[in-house]
Amino acid sequence: xxxxxxxxxxxxxxxxxxxxxHQPPSVESSLEPAEGWHCSHLFYSFNRTRLQSLSAAELxxxxxxxxxALTSQGDxxxxxxxxxxxxxxKADFGLMVLDPDxxxxxxxxxxxxxxxxxxxxxPTYSFISLTEVSEYVPTVEQYGQRLVExxxxxxSPTYEAKLKAYAGREVAMRRQxxxxxxxxxxxxxxxxxxxxxxxxxxxxxxxxxxxxRMMAEHGRTGxxxxxxxxxxxxxxxxxDDWEWGVTxxxxxxxxxxxxxxxxxxxxxxARFAEFGPFYTSYLxxxxxxxxxxxxx
Numbered sequence: 337x338x339x340x341x342x343x344x345x346x347x348x349x350x351x352x353x354x355x356x357x358h359q360p361p362s363v364e365s366s367l368e369p370a371e372g373w374h375c376s377h378l379f380y381s382f383n384r385t386r387l388q389s390l391s392a393a394e395l396x397x398x399x400x401x402x403x404x405a406l407t408s409q410g411d412x413x414x415x416x417x418x419x420x421x422x423x424x425x426k427a428d429f430g431l432m433v434l435d436p437d438x439x440x441x442x443x444x445x446x447x448x449x450x451x452x453x454x455x456x457x458x459p460t461y462s463f464i465s466l467t468e469v470s471e472y473v474p475t476v477e478q479y480g481q482r483l484v485e486x487x488x489x490x491x492s493p494t495y496e497a498k499l500k501a502y503a504g505r506e507v508a509m510r511r512q513x514x515x516x517x518x519x520x521x522x523x524x525x526x527x528x529x530x531x532x533x534x535x536x537x538x539x540x541x542x543x544x545x546x547x548x549r550m551m552a553e554h555g556r557t558g559x560x561x562x563x564x565x566x567x568x569x570x571x572x573x574x575x576d577d578w579e580w581g582v583t584x585x586x587x588x589x590x591x592x593x594x595x596x597x598x599x600x601x602x603x604x605x606a607r608f609a610e611f612g613p614f615y616t617s618y619l620x621x622x623x624x625x626x627x628x629x630x631x632x
Contacts, residue, residue, distance in 0.1 A: 367438055372467035372514040373415060374438040375570045377526050377581065378445060379427035379461040379615060382629055386456040398452035399631060403622040405447035406431070414440050418518050420617035421628050427460045429625045430526070430617050432518065432583065434467070453631075461615070463528055465570035465581045469513045471544075472551040476503045482552070516568050521585040522619050525592045528578030528612035539608045550604035557599050564591040578612050592616065 390398065408417045414435035422430050433441045449457060474482060479502045480490070488495040531539035539547065558567070570581045586592045599605055626632045 368436040369466055372469075373434045373436050374441055375432070375434045375465045375467055375568075375581070376438075376441045377461075377463040377583070377615070378431040378433065378459070379422060379429070380448070381428045381458045381460050382453075382631065383456045383458050387631070390452070390456070394452050395631070398456075399626055401451035402448065402453050402626065405444060405451060406622040412440075412443065414444065416516070416518050417444070418524075419620060419622055419625060420524055421620045421625055422615060422617040424616070426613065426615060428629050429620075430615060432524075432526070434516070434518075438464075461613070463526070463572065463578070463581050464576050465572035466575065467514050467516065467568070468571045469510050470551075470569065472548055472555075473509065473513070476506060479506075513568070518568075519566055519585045520619065521566070521587050523586045523589040523592055523616070524619060525584045525586075525596075525614060525616045526581065527614045528572065528576070528581050530579045530610040530612075532608045532610055537607055547604075550602070550608075554599060554602045554604045557602050558595065560598075561591060561595045564588070565595045589616070 387395075406417065406419055407413055414433050416432070416434040418432040420430050420432075422428060431444065433444055435441050445459075448454060449459075476499065480495070480499050483495055483498055484490050488498065533540055558565075565584055565586045567585070568583045570583070571579070572581055573579045584592055584595070586595075600609075620628065623632070
């Protein structure tokens with residue numbers, strides 16, 4: 337039995353067990369991605385029973401260390417940190433944290449649970465992922481081909497103007513996907529999602545052109561909400577239970593409802609999308625979180 341297991345393992349991982357002289361060329365080891373950042377969504381609730389056991393002095397110290405753990409300043413601070421009050425009973429507050437170093441992100445959690453309020457915090461959900469530039473974001477050349485498919489004449493003044501405008505946006509778009517600045521729009525929503533893998537409706541057996549066509553439709557729907565909603569898609573394949581994480585920010589909560597409802601009719605979503613739990617929250621400072629949760 338052990339022999340057969342080892343044989344199967346070696347079939348899929350042929351270099352395992354070989355001598356060092358037969359190893360493939362070495363690849364640099366690092367916790368930091370070659371491009372992009374690690375991203376974690378962390379959600380917590382306060383345990384009210386345990387809170388009642390704290391003295392006034394312990395609670396005061398706990399509030400101070402809670403705010404210090406969630407500061408966006410100093411050497412220990414991650415590249416991006418956003419805190420919010422979660423609506424509903426799934427959690428009391430949430431964090432979105434991004435940094436090249438995953439341990440710098442995890443240190444936020446460790447500082448929270450190690451402080452005076454640590455014993456009163458119940459982690460309710462977490463999701464880890466990486467920022468990425470989707471394969472469906474067109475290059476300048478691909479965008480030019482799309483313009484032709486949509487009826488523009490290659491080389492025409494309108495074609496050239498649109499192509500130049502896209503080329504100017506592309507660099508900023510790719511940077512925003514890999515090392516994003518987080519908007520300060522007040523309403524935010526996070527949810528994980530998969531693409532279906534069932535017989536007859538398997539996203540991963542479709543051709544790239546077919547998938548690209550559906551994602552282009554999906555993108556056009558999203559652009560109708562420009563100025564109202566913005567998003568960040570992070571990839572979690574191989575890292576977490578779901579394949580992607582979707583974070584939305586909106587100028588008003590009703591826009592979250594509107595865009596998600598409208599995009600469900602797109603073929604890519606209607607046929608192939610599977611959604612996990614939704615966490616809707618409202619941006620707030622650590623101090624505002626404590627006050628809202630009656631710890632101030």
